[in-house]
Amino acid sequence: MSDAIAVVLFVGVVLYTLFGGADFGAGFWDLTAGGAARGREARTLLDRALGPVWEANHVWLIYCLVVMWTAFPPAFAAIMSTLYLPLGLAAFGIVLRGSGFAFRKMLVGTAEQPAAGAVFAVSSVVTPFFLGAVAGAVASGRVPGDALGSWLTPTSVLAGTLAVAVCAYLAATNLTVEARLRRQPALERYFRRRARLAAVVAGALSLAGLAVVRADAPRLGDRLLGAALPLVLASAGLGLAALVLLRHAVPPRPAQVLAAAAVGALAAGWGVAQYPYLLGTHLTVRAAASPYPTLVAVAVVFGAAVLLCVPSLALLYVLEQRGELEESPGA
């Protein structure tokens, strides 16, 4: 049972990486879109694409926190006590990002709008870095540990940087699709180029990362090239395939799906590499798990969530892609 719930938790982690990641990444492209005039078109597209879905995208984070503290409380407490610095900073980043985004939309045409936009964009880059660093610290078995030494490590810095790159990659493939849907060929080319660039960077970081991890966190390195090897290879293969598609002027949708699958496989690889431990080699999934009825309750809630939320979420994304959800009139 505890293994099943660990899977439920990890499904959340993967989905947050995909949906939240694409969302953060849009902020990255906002930050790098250039001055107000040059970046206007790109920013407008990204605003429209993000507007209706960003809140839903971030509920996955809440989902991960809640499943973690309910099903594996000692692990949650240890992570929170050790990694309070990157987690606290990420929490602040999330506030600034969400409110910056909401304000900027309403502030169109005012002197304050660029400031709100900048807050949104900068925190969109900083937040995934810290979340990535947290993942790196957990993966390399440094929880519990001390406040700085646990995450100012090669693995964490690498994971943080990789997180930023992956977000940018996911977002660029998404925005290519959005540009296509809205029949904006110039923007489509713009994001296609950036998707390729981000793909190469993310791929290179992953490869370099394997070397770093082998040196810095031998167990994780061994496991990634052992039990998790199929997933790592699948991720590489899917990523390459996506890159090939992005180079050609074919419809971008398959590339988007492949890119997401590549990232999902990489995240799942982390999960497999951890197993059967939640923390280091001292706390297993089973030992950290709450009493059986709690796990059943989490499973039931998960089932209900799948039944209720998946169709609703599908409705949201379908309406969004069909263009039925348009720019709010507040601006």
Added chain:
Amino acid sequence: MSAQLHVLLSAGEPAQLLPARLQMAFTLGFHIVLVPFGVAFSFLMMIANHRGLRRGDADALRLARRWADVAALLFAVGAVSGTVLSFELGLLWPRLMGRFGGAYGIPFAVEGIFFFLEAIFISIYIYGWTRMRPWPHFWTGLPVVVAGLAGTASVVAANGWMNLPGGITVRDGRVVDVDPLAVFFNRAFWYEFVHMALAAYVVAGFLVAGVYAHALLRGRRDRYHRTGFLLAFTVAAVLTPVQMVVGDYVTRAVFHREPAKFAAVELLPRTRDHVPETLGGVLVHGQVRYGARIPDLASLLAGFDPGARIRGLDVIGPDARPPDRLVSTVHLAFDVMVACSVLLLGLSLWFGASWARRRDLPRSRWFLRAAGVSGLVAVVALETGWVVTEVGRQPWTVVGLLLTRDAVTTSGDVWWFLAGALGIFTAVGIATIGVLTLMRRRWRAMAEPDVPYGPGRPP
């Protein structure tokens, strides 16, 4: 940490306790103001939308659409502040989560579903105005209202469990068995939930009505502003008396089930009968000072008998007795909540009398002035009510099982975290008000009514 701050801490309290409590109080106090907008404002929006569609009322439709924009903004701020709260539960109170997460976490897991649904459908509703067909669009608002209430129920269930924990078996300080249903439907659940849900509607109604009261006062007495006022005010005015009846019930439930909290509410150091109701007043060195006393009233209200016996603070063991200043805080917060209710009730009755006689608002400008601040009064009731619940639970975080000082984190320096939270939330709060003001100015300047769909325009 400076020397003065040390003075504030009583002996034996961990240094992190004060900043952690301040931070929790501040961020929860911030989040809770936004909650009525997610829970109840969406309902007002639906009424306006329905009226607009059913009666072809363009003003009502315009209201609904503008409210949706306000809701979009406030929902975003509510969501991010809620996310921070989730982090804080772990960052500030790791030993609460680590020891009791297996029980305390369950309501939050349920809450997750509803906030997810709420986030999805509020997006569809807000962004669907122009392109979706009117009635299907209207119906996408319904899940928002339902999920808002259900989400409130879940999160309040978690709070109720802290007040009256049940459904767990603890052995050697570890939770070894859990009954999830008994955790969720704990003995404080129903009354806290109903009281909070009504509070959300009362607060949202008075706040929204207040905005239109200001417009009416400034002479914009057109149908649009009147409709906005009446819709929101009616909801709040009808529910205020209900809320007071429920509040009375809640107080009696607390009398029976949480005697320690009730002793603080009544400012009662020693167990006795014929207890007077003390209005105002504080506890100094264990003695009641200042305040006005109405003989026998507390006994009468709690036990329906002027001679009823009420347990005082002396029933609490010396280790768990709250310091005087916390007792005074709880008592004064309770008095303020009740005073606010009385003011709101008066205003509701004034409106009711005038409506019954003339089908119109009271003519006096004082009515509109009072309605203009009624939202703030309701927010004060909401905040002070939570102070009664939360401070009244001290020194316990989970009553009988976990002391707050044992729940608090031992890592880092929470003062820095608190400073960051204060800075960021203050900035976000100010910016939110700024943006709302801007939206209002824009709407006022707008010559063309922006009716989304409806009589004027084919859908």
